[in-house]
Each structure stands twice: as C-alpha cells, then as structure tokens.
Amino acid sequence: MKRLRAEVEKKDGEFKISHLPVHICSYNNFPTAAGLASSASGFAALVASLAALYKLPVSPSQLSLIARQGSGSACRSLFGGFVAWEMGTKADGTDSYAVEVAPREHWPDMHALICVVSDDKKGTSSTSGMQRTVETSPLLQHRIKEVVPQRMNAISEAIKGRDFDAFARITMADSNQFHAVCLDTEPPIFYMNDVSRAIIALIVEYNRLSLEAGGKRKAAYTYDAGPNAVIYAPKENMKEIVQLILAYFPQKEAFKDVNAVFGGEAAKAAVPTGFNEAVAKQFEVGAVKSLIHTRVGDGPRVLGEDETLLRPDGLPKTLA
Amino acid sequence: MKRLRAEVEKKDGEFKISHLPVHICSYNNFPTAAGLASSASGFAALVASLAALYKLPVSPSQLSLIARQGSGSACRSLFGGFVAWEMGTKADGTDSYAVEVAPREHWPDMHALICVVSDDKKGTSSTSGMQRTVETSPLLQHRIKEVVPQRMNAISEAIKGRDFDAFARITMADSNQFHAVCLDTEPPIFYMNDVSRAIIALIVEYNRLSLEAGGKRKAAYTYDAGPNAVIYAPKENMKEIVQLILAYFPQKEAFKDVNAVFGGEAAKAAVPTGFNEAVAKQFEVGAVKSLIHTRVGDGPRVLGEDETLLRPDGLPKTLA
Known part of the structure; x- marks a missing residue:
C-alpha cells in the first residue's frame, strides 16, 4: 500500500494521520476455521477499515486485490450482493479481483x-x-x-x-x-x-x-x-x-x-x-x-463511534 | 456366443452336448454388492465354466470380451496374477478386453x-x-x-x-x-x-x-x-x-x-x-x-466332481 499511502500524504491537511500508528481490534461473530469464510470477512473488514480511515481514493475492486492476499475469498467480501471473483490472466495475479454481478436488492x-x-x-x-x-x-x-x-x-x-x-x-x-x-x-x-x-x-x-x-x-x-x-x-x-x-x-x-x-x-x-x-x-x-x-447481505460498513471495539485510551474493551 | 457354438457343434462327436440344456448353480463366498467385485468373480466363473464345458477354442482375452458384458471388471477375473483391462478404441467396445501383465508367481x-x-x-x-x-x-x-x-x-x-x-x-x-x-x-x-x-x-x-x-x-x-x-x-x-x-x-x-x-x-x-x-x-x-x-490369486479353475454344487439329479445341493 506504499503508493496509496504516498497519495494520501499529499492530501493530508492539518496533521498527517498516515504517520500515526493504529490500534486494530477485530471481532468476528462467525465460527473460525470452519470453512465458513471467517478469514474472508476478517480480511475484508481490515482492508475496508484502513481504506476508510485513510480515505483512500480506490474502488472496492481495487481494494479486493489487497484483501485477496490475506485470504483469497476476502476479495469477494468487499462488496454486498452477488459478487464474482475474476480469475484474471496475469501470472502475478494483479488482474484477479472481485466485481459486483448484482446488488443485494436485485434478488431479495x-x-x-x-x-x-x-x-x-x-x-x-x-x-x-x-x-x-x-x-x-x-x-x-x-x-x-x-x-x-x-x-x-x-x-x-x-x-x-x-x-x-x-x-x-x-x-x-x-x-x-x-x-x-x-x-x-x-x-x-x-x-x-x-x-x-x-x-x-x-x-x-x-x-x-x-x-x-x-x-x-x-x-x-x-x-x-x-x-x-x-x-x-x-x-x-x-x-x-x-x-x-x-x-x-x-x-x-x-x-x-x-x-x-x-x-x-x-x-x-x-x-x-x-x-x-x-x-x-x-x-x-x-x-x-x-x-x-x-x-444476501451488504458489504463492509463504517459503524458509529458507539459501536467501537476500543476504549477511549485505544485499548480493546474486551480481550479474547 | 452363437458363432462359437456353431464352431463347437462341428467338433461335437458322439452326441451334441451343445444342444443339451445346462443347470447352472453359482456360489460366491464374497460379500455381494459391497464393491468387492463379487459380480466380477461371478460372471468370470460363469463364462469360464461354459467355455470349459463346451471346450471353446478361445483365449482368456477373448472370453474377457464376453464376461465384460455382465460386469465390466469381470473381464479381468478371467486371469490370475496382475491383469490390465485395455480400454480399446472402437465405439462398440470389441477391442476392450483384459490382458495379463504378469503371472501371480512374478511378485509373490x-x-x-x-x-x-x-x-x-x-x-x-x-x-x-x-x-x-x-x-x-x-x-x-x-x-x-x-x-x-x-x-x-x-x-x-x-x-x-x-x-x-x-x-x-x-x-x-x-x-x-x-x-x-x-x-x-x-x-x-x-x-x-x-x-x-x-x-x-x-x-x-x-x-x-x-x-x-x-x-x-x-x-x-x-x-x-x-x-x-x-x-x-x-x-x-x-x-x-x-x-x-x-x-x-x-x-x-x-x-x-x-x-x-x-x-x-x-x-x-x-x-x-x-x-x-x-x-x-x-x-x-x-x-x-x-x-x-x-x-494375488490365480484365475478360474475347473474343480473336481466331488466339489460340484449340484446333486446327481442336477438340482442344487443347497438352495439359498
């Protein structure tokens, strides 16, 4: 994400948030390592959160390229609705990303x-x-x-x-x-x-x-x-x-x-x-x-501050 | 087997055994329909017995063509030792038969x-x-x-x-x-x-x-x-x-x-x-x-009269 981060730094106004460390707290309500795509949802949430924090000027498909490196199917979880994971043709995988086939409202x-x-x-x-x-x-x-x-x-x-x-x-x-x-x-x-x-x-x-x-x-x-x-x-x-x-x-x-x-x-x-x-x-x-x-659900969402997993001092409210 | 039977009739000497009806009694000591090739052994035994009775002038590979019609894998059971079932290339399957790869003594x-x-x-x-x-x-x-x-x-x-x-x-x-x-x-x-x-x-x-x-x-x-x-x-x-x-x-x-x-x-x-x-x-x-x-076992064998499954009157000694 080096290049993206440099992009953001140019835009950073009052203070460079991209230079600050981040505390990440993750909670997953799906069974882990059970073949129910828990790692897909986790990596999609991580990538989407960071992109939202840094206001990255990228589409969900571009983010899916990054999420895919954590867990292949995470690329699909950047979208809601019906999603296709394009295989791509390049050996380095840079054209293997997800695209929306139809939004959730299409087939309720x-x-x-x-x-x-x-x-x-x-x-x-x-x-x-x-x-x-x-x-x-x-x-x-x-x-x-x-x-x-x-x-x-x-x-x-x-x-x-x-x-x-x-x-x-x-x-x-x-x-x-x-x-x-x-x-x-x-x-x-x-x-x-x-x-x-x-x-x-x-x-x-x-x-x-x-x-x-x-x-x-x-x-x-x-x-x-x-x-x-x-x-x-x-x-x-x-x-x-x-x-x-x-x-x-x-x-x-x-x-x-x-x-x-x-x-x-x-x-x-x-x-x-x-x-x-x-x-x-x-x-x-x-x-x-x-x-x-x-x-069929929607994709990642930014929640309000009252749903944060972190305390005001930046440490997790609950520890696993 | 029509053509083969005609062959035999030519050779039939004193009386035409090929014109007599046959009583067939079959006994299998392997679990049936359990995926242990019970039908293969049964069909191979049937074909080999009839061939022996009529003294058909055919090789095990030729007999395997007939046995295969009862159960595909029966073609292999005409041989002992290590056997290959050749796929063949003809659409009618007439070149799909079994051949011996090695006799049982090769790898005891x-x-x-x-x-x-x-x-x-x-x-x-x-x-x-x-x-x-x-x-x-x-x-x-x-x-x-x-x-x-x-x-x-x-x-x-x-x-x-x-x-x-x-x-x-x-x-x-x-x-x-x-x-x-x-x-x-x-x-x-x-x-x-x-x-x-x-x-x-x-x-x-x-x-x-x-x-x-x-x-x-x-x-x-x-x-x-x-x-x-x-x-x-x-x-x-x-x-x-x-x-x-x-x-x-x-x-x-x-x-x-x-x-x-x-x-x-x-x-x-x-x-x-x-x-x-x-x-x-x-x-x-x-x-x-x-x-x-x-x-690794041998193939079909003709047993002595003391091992027959039929009584002297031609009916089975035991009924299932």
Whole structure:
C-alpha cells in the first residue's frame, strides 16, 4: 500500500494521520476455521477499515486485490450482493479481483440456510489445501481452463435473470467439482463428511420430487472448505427445507426464525409428501450443531463511534 | 456366443452336448454388492465354466470380451496374477478386453488386506454409477484421454519391475481420481464414507513416517465402487498394518492370520513409533466389520466332481 499511502500524504491537511500508528481490534461473530469464510470477512473488514480511515481514493475492486492476499475469498467480501471473483490472466495475479454481478436488492427472494456441521478432525486450511491441489491434481487445470469460465458466465446470467433453477444446477455441480479436485490432490483432501453427504442426498431427493412433478429445482447445496452446508433457496421453500433438515438432524436449541417463515409458530420436523426417506438415516442430536437462516447481505460498513471495539485510551474493551 | 457354438457343434462327436440344456448353480463366498467385485468373480466363473464345458477354442482375452458384458471388471477375473483391462478404441467396445501383465508367481511378496466397511446407505451399483458419470461428469473425458493411458503404462512397468513405491503412488492417485469423477457426477456419487476416509488418513500417515525417514511408501489404499478399503503392501509390512488397523478399528472376532505374519501369536493393536495418532479418531467395534488378509490369486479353475454344487439329479445341493 506504499503508493496509496504516498497519495494520501499529499492530501493530508492539518496533521498527517498516515504517520500515526493504529490500534486494530477485530471481532468476528462467525465460527473460525470452519470453512465458513471467517478469514474472508476478517480480511475484508481490515482492508475496508484502513481504506476508510485513510480515505483512500480506490474502488472496492481495487481494494479486493489487497484483501485477496490475506485470504483469497476476502476479495469477494468487499462488496454486498452477488459478487464474482475474476480469475484474471496475469501470472502475478494483479488482474484477479472481485466485481459486483448484482446488488443485494436485485434478488431479495434468495435465502440461505447454513448448516453448521460437527467435525472430529482438524481440517486443512483452504489456502494451503488449494496450493497442494494446484501442485498435484491432474484434473485441476482442465477444470480451470474448460469448465469454470463457462460456468462463471452461465451463473452470472442466471443471477441477472433471477433464474433459480439454473443457479441451483450450476451451484451444485461446481461445489461437487471443487471437492472432486480436492480428492484428486496428493494426499487427498476431504472437506465433506458423512453428515455433509447426507444433506446432499436430502437436497437431491427434494429436487427430484419437484422435477418429476414437472417443476424446477427448489434448493441448492454448496460446500466451501469445510463440512458445513449452505443451502440456497427462494424464501417460499425455506419452511419446507428447515422442516426437512430438522427431521434428519434433531437440534438442541429451537430454530431461530429470524426471517419469519414459520409465522410465529415453532419450527417442527416434517418431510414432504412423496419424499423417499431412505436416502439418509436420521442422525444424533449435534451432528448438525446449529442452523443459521440468512439472506444476501451488504458489504463492509463504517459503524458509529458507539459501536467501537476500543476504549477511549485505544485499548480493546474486551480481550479474547 | 452363437458363432462359437456353431464352431463347437462341428467338433461335437458322439452326441451334441451343445444342444443339451445346462443347470447352472453359482456360489460366491464374497460379500455381494459391497464393491468387492463379487459380480466380477461371478460372471468370470460363469463364462469360464461354459467355455470349459463346451471346450471353446478361445483365449482368456477373448472370453474377457464376453464376461465384460455382465460386469465390466469381470473381464479381468478371467486371469490370475496382475491383469490390465485395455480400454480399446472402437465405439462398440470389441477391442476392450483384459490382458495379463504378469503371472501371480512374478511378485509373490504382494499382499492385500481387505477392510470390509459397514455402510448405512444402499449404494449405487458400479455399472449404473459409471453410466451416469459418463453422461454428466465434465472431468471424466479429460481423465480418460490424458491421465489413464499414462498411468496404465507406468503401473505396468512398476509391476514388471516389482517397484512397490511407484505401484503405491499410482494406485492411490488413481483411486482418488476415480472417486473424484464420481463426485463430479450429477447427482454426485459417494462410495467412500467417514470410515474409508479414516483408513486413507492412516495409510497417508504411515507412508509419511517412512518417506520422512528417507524410505519409500510401505502401503497403498484403493477403493472400488464401495466403502471397503483394499490395502496393498509387501508381506513384511503386513504385521504393522494389521496392528494399526486394529488400533483404530477394534474387531469383534480375532484376526485370522492365514498368512502367518504374527508367528503364532494373537494379533494385537499397535501404532508405529512416531505415528501422529490424531490423523483419525478411534471408531466403535463394527465400523470395520472384518479383515481379510489375502494375496494375488490365480484365475478360474475347473474343480473336481466331488466339489460340484449340484446333486446327481442336477438340482442344487443347497438352495439359498
């Protein structure tokens, strides 16, 4: 950021804030190192905060280039709404950044249910895992050259056209293929476990019911570098999906219906009519630790002084 | 087999046995539909028996063309020893057959430990699964064209040169890639489960210990269309491997030491010095249902009349 800092210094008026040290206090309300993009949100927040403090004259896409160096997917978190991470063509990665595909207001009906899955074993970090995949997977280059560019175009079109069926098909196929190249790594990387597999089987069967009745796909699963499922669906299907997940994964705590899909009633386990219940077994309480129902959000925001994490003397209000 | 039958009829002397109906009785001592090639052994035995009965003037490779139509991998089971299934180039598959790479006597030191793994869910049959992979996996064609031919040559060379390290590396990489294209199928196919994953982690760690000490790979895992592991290793490592598997997968029944690697003592659980025990958790009794220690075998054999499965009246001695 040397060049940017020099830019700022020119503009600095009364006193050079760019010469002062900074105290940084970070708080993340998402599970850490669980494959839920906690490092992405953290690095995006760090870069966006510093850019706001120094009033850097840069776009979110330019900032995404910097955030990406902390955690690849952090580049996407500089935006709200629907975001594409452009692969770029340069060897040094300087044209690999994020761009907005559509703002959050474009498709408010898109909801997500995050199933936080327990895992016994310490996972592989997504950054070191992907480096090993690049070095050893014979399938990865074919995926990068022949498959991903087409899918990027197709899913951007699906988002622009609010075509959930196409969005779902591509999302699931690409989640599968990402985990396929992880398996094609030496030694192989497994992020999904038996619980993840069971959730896939439930969504496949849930979609089959609709497709065989002449309808379209009603939900899509996707897995990042961990066993947790993110299930995307139009809001109208979310009640059925939560009921289905509760039927196979009993929960310790009551479902928090923050988006009011149960109309004030308590969420109960239920399976849709005609659903082949044998596609998965029922798991014990705790196999899915918690359910988070969320929607497409916005990007980094500057909060007011009353929400600061620092005390007036510049030290953190709470220490971890 | 019409043409072959006509051949035989010409030769038929005293009476035309090729005009007589046959009673076929089949018995298989391997678990059925568990991804342990039970259908391969059954179809190979059927084809080999009929060929022997009719004294068909054909080679095992020619018979493998017929056996392959019952179950793809049956073509390999017409031989003993080390066998390659040639992909062939014709669209009708008439040049896709098996050839011997080396007889069993070539590498008697090659042993195998089969870990029979429990699975809750009814699996996908390997034949229908592979058809769906052919139709939907974007990675499969790349695997077939760019990866498999090189690996077939390399592993044949490894077998001819009795190079266990190369054999192990290729075997594990190709098992991983087969399961990767299964995952890249729509909807995805999972044959391995958490127990399979744990066995992979154990073998990876067991090899890491040896490699980091400047040695070579000491074992190789491979998984067919099911969760069961087949662990290949030189005989001298089998004691350590059985002990390691027993440490993570306690057994109901005592290990049957048919190849005398424990020198008369009972097999006990043990982990090699320096082994990182955290790579997997210990499972409950029954997660691995049984262990079968075996070696490279021979092909189909014609047994004596005292081993027939039929009574003198032509009906089966026992009915399933």
